[in-house]
Amino acid sequence: MGVTIKEVAKAAGVAPSTVSRVIADNPRISPATKKRVRKAMKELGYHPNVNARSLVRSSTQSIGVVMPSSADKALQNPFFPEVLRGISAVAHNLEYSLLLSTGETEEEILEGVQRMVYGTRVDGVILLYSRLKDKVMEFLYEQNFPFVIVGKPNENTDTISHVDNDNIRASREITEHLIELGHRCIGFIGGSKDLAVTVDRMTGYKEALKKAGLQAKKEYRFHTEFLKSGGRKAVHELFSLPEPPTGLVISDDLMSIGVINMLEEFGLYVPEDVSIVSFNNVYMAEVTRPPLTTVDINIYELGAQASKCLIEKIQNKNEPAKRIIVPFEIKHRLSTQPLNEETSKRA
Amino acid sequence: MGVTIKEVAKAAGVAPSTVSRVIADNPRISPATKKRVRKAMKELGYHPNVNARSLVRSSTQSIGVVMPSSADKALQNPFFPEVLRGISAVAHNLEYSLLLSTGETEEEILEGVQRMVYGTRVDGVILLYSRLKDKVMEFLYEQNFPFVIVGKPNENTDTISHVDNDNIRASREITEHLIELGHRCIGFIGGSKDLAVTVDRMTGYKEALKKAGLQAKKEYRFHTEFLKSGGRKAVHELFSLPEPPTGLVISDDLMSIGVINMLEEFGLYVPEDVSIVSFNNVYMAEVTRPPLTTVDINIYELGAQASKCLIEKIQNKNEPAKRIIVPFEIKHRLSTQPLNEETSKRA
DNA sequence: CTGCTGAGTGTAAACGTTTGCCTAAACTAA
DNA sequence: TTAGTTTAGGCAAACGTTTACACTCAGCAG
Numbered sequence: 214m215g216v217t218i219k220e221v222a223k224a225a226g227v228a229p230s231t232v233s234r235v236i237a238d239n240p241r242i243s244p245a246t247k248k249r250v251r252k253a254m255k256e257l258g259y260h261p262n263v264n265a266r267s268l269v270r271s272s273t274q275s276i277g278v279v280m281p282s283s284a285d286k287a288l289q290n291p292f293f294p295e296v297l298r299g300i301s302a303v304a305h306n307l308e309y310s311l312l313l314s315t316g317e318t319e320e321e322i323l324e325g326v327q328r329m330v331y332g333t334r335v336d337g338v339i340l341l342y343s344r345l346k347d348k349v350m351e352f353l354y355e356q357n358f359p360f361v362i363v364g365k366p367n368e369n370t371d372t373i374s375h376v377d378n379d380n381i382r383a384s385r386e387i388t389e390h391l392i393e394l395g396h397r398c399i400g401f402i403g404g405s406k407d408l409a410v411t412v413d414r415m416t417g418y419k420e421a422l423k424k425a426g427l428q429a430k431k432e433y434r435f436h437t438e439f440l441k442s443g444g445r446k447a448v449h450e451l452f453s454l455p456e457p458p459t460g461l462v463i464s465d466d467l468m469s470i471g472v473i474n475m476l477e478e479f480g481l482y483v484p485e486d487v488s489i490v491s492f493n494n495v496y497m498a499e500v501t502r503p504p505l506t507t508v509d510i511n512i513y514e515l516g517a518q519a520s521k522c523l524i525e526k527i528q529n530k531n532e533p534a535k536r537i538i539v540p541f542e543i544k545h546r547l548s549t550q551p552l553n554e555e556t557s558k559r560a
Numbered sequence: 561m562g563v564t565i566k567e568v569a570k571a572a573g574v575a576p577s578t579v580s581r582v583i584a585d586n587p588r589i590s591p592a593t594k595k596r597v598r599k600a601m602k603e604l605g606y607h608p609n610v611n612a613r614s615l616v617r618s619s620t621q622s623i624g625v626v627m628p629s630s631a632d633k634a635l636q637n638p639f640f641p642e643v644l645r646g647i648s649a650v651a652h653n654l655e656y657s658l659l660l661s662t663g664e665t666e667e668e669i670l671e672g673v674q675r676m677v678y679g680t681r682v683d684g685v686i687l688l689y690s691r692l693k694d695k696v697m698e699f700l701y702e703q704n705f706p707f708v709i710v711g712k713p714n715e716n717t718d719t720i721s722h723v724d725n726d727n728i729r730a731s732r733e734i735t736e737h738l739i740e741l742g743h744r745c746i747g748f749i750g751g752s753k754d755l756a757v758t759v760d761r762m763t764g765y766k767e768a769l770k771k772a773g774l775q776a777k778k779e780y781r782f783h784t785e786f787l788k789s790g791g792r793k794a795v796h797e798l799f800s801l802p803e804p805p806t807g808l809v810i811s812d813d814l815m816s817i818g819v820i821n822m823l824e825e826f827g828l829y830v831p832e833d834v835s836i837v838s839f840n841n842v843y844m845a846e847v848t849r850p851p852l853t854t855v856d857i858n859i860y861e862l863g864a865q866a867s868k869c870l871i872e873k874i875q876n877k878n879e880p881a882k883r884i885i886v887p888f889e890i891k892h893r894l895s896t897q898p899l900n901e902e903t904s905k906r907a
Numbered sequence: 908c909t910g911c912t913g914a915g916t917g918t919a920a921a922c923g924t925t926t927g928c929c930t931a932a933a934c935t936a937a
Numbered sequence: 938t939t940a941g942t943t944t945a946g947g948c949a950a951a952c953g954t955t956t957a958c959a960c961t962c963a964g965c966a967g
Binding site for chain 1: 562607608609610611612614615620622625630635636637638640641642644645648649652655657658659660661662663664668671672675676678679680681791814817818820821824842843844847848849851
Binding site: 215217218219229230233234236237261262263264265266267268269270 | 922923924925926
């Protein structure tokens, strides 16, 4: 079908190997010959066949990106397009392609990854989540296949390359912000406890409370997959407490939006009755009502760094495992306000 | 590195070709031999090398997915993960891989696609958008490379396979819903006019007005990329009109959320002062405040159908071009209410 | 016993590259 | 001049498959 190196060689009056070396810009080929070959390539519309190349080099120029299970709505989180954007940008620059893998179940995802790895379809893998006891991660680790995690691995923290935020500190700081505003009863709503990110954010929240001499009541913490019913339940339970929270730390912007909606069903308004802070600073956070005070975790950069780190690892087999911490920044918007004794009593 | 077909052959005491035929489950190999070979494969941990296979078959088992430019925030639209989910599901089933392509600029995207196509990296391509005079589409069309568009091509409608909703009808029906509720002053806010989907939804909107004997005033229509400022401008202009709209047809749920926010800045509330309907029914539409009355366009199915259609085309070169219309369904929620003369006067 | 058929396998060429090694020519140094 | 060195490029093997064709052997008809 396509034009091959041989045809170019013939047209330029050289051997195929010469053409190959021209493509690689090998210094052993004279400028004159290079010019001639390049001309022939252009005229014939030559493009290298990557499969043939991959075969002999035993390296595809592509990296696998593993999304979490698409079964839950988490996938609709704008986090993913944004992190993909970061990954893609540096991959594109370094001429790498992106092979995507998703699946409804963990089993399906694992299958996909195995197909990638065993079939030599990719040179490395980026994991877009990090769950406790994750089969995919275990598989890659055992195979000693290059991979990096966006987030924090639950074990082997210093033999697995990962790029993450300092979620503990971020959570501590944003919780402290609530405390500074005068809030004393502060709840936490997070996703599955199996996710490292949830654990870290909860840890930071607890640290802040402790530091301020506040009690970290268990009944103030809630974990939910955040389907709609989960959100309702969380809000219902938290605000039926004898002393309901006046501030909420929520581990994801999208969750916040759902919670705000639920609160309204209960006749509570943000920020008048409840102050809310959350994480990620997705685009939505800015245009929702009210705009959210949230931690900008720099999603794009997470992706870009992961991509860069992985490719370095691929290109240099004994590049050490790295831990890359992307800085965060708190965005102050309108979902928080100083505790108002008046309303606090009303609640 | 990996185990090859030859090693399996040796272990099983057969020729490489026999192993290959066992993999393909060729009926000419006796059951006994198959069993023996399969055992050897398992014992050695054999996995076929897809690059070698692609090379000789000149077909990778993978399809390219082209996202729109990541420069704008459109990419953060949950539409994409969802359509990807659909694509991925059927691709996975049919053992196809997904190669992703994005870029900041149209030029970058084109480069990516060319790399896919010229390098024989993919067997076909799915375009996740359809813009007027799109270079990528033109390229694929000229190359006569298998591709399908999610959305509607601007030209060559019946030689280009595409899967779409009947956006005209959907828009007409949801506009009629507003009319039935008593609204007479109905505005339209849409994205770029270069997008086929915007045009169709506007057309349906106009048709509904016409059918009801209402005037389709030009100053009621607004196109914006929907960055935050765009939304503000739209709202500002529409509601400075001598007779501001009481109903709004908005071509995307995310835009609606932004508009609702903007309206509040102007002291207008949904649905009390303004009724809003929009399109897509992303997860957010359900948990936002108020929940949106919107057209469920069945995003997942759009993706699944596109994937199926493309693979059919790949596997059978002279499969005809198809047009697949995925049904929609209007979800009635709380962003609309009957026109209230009272409030209508107040506005 | 010969020749034929068909079932089951093997042989080897092909796919389009890359790359280690070889060689011819040109140059250098004595 | 000669021997040695460099330079520029060719030759051919290799990467791991698939597949057209060839082959062998059993069984069977004549």
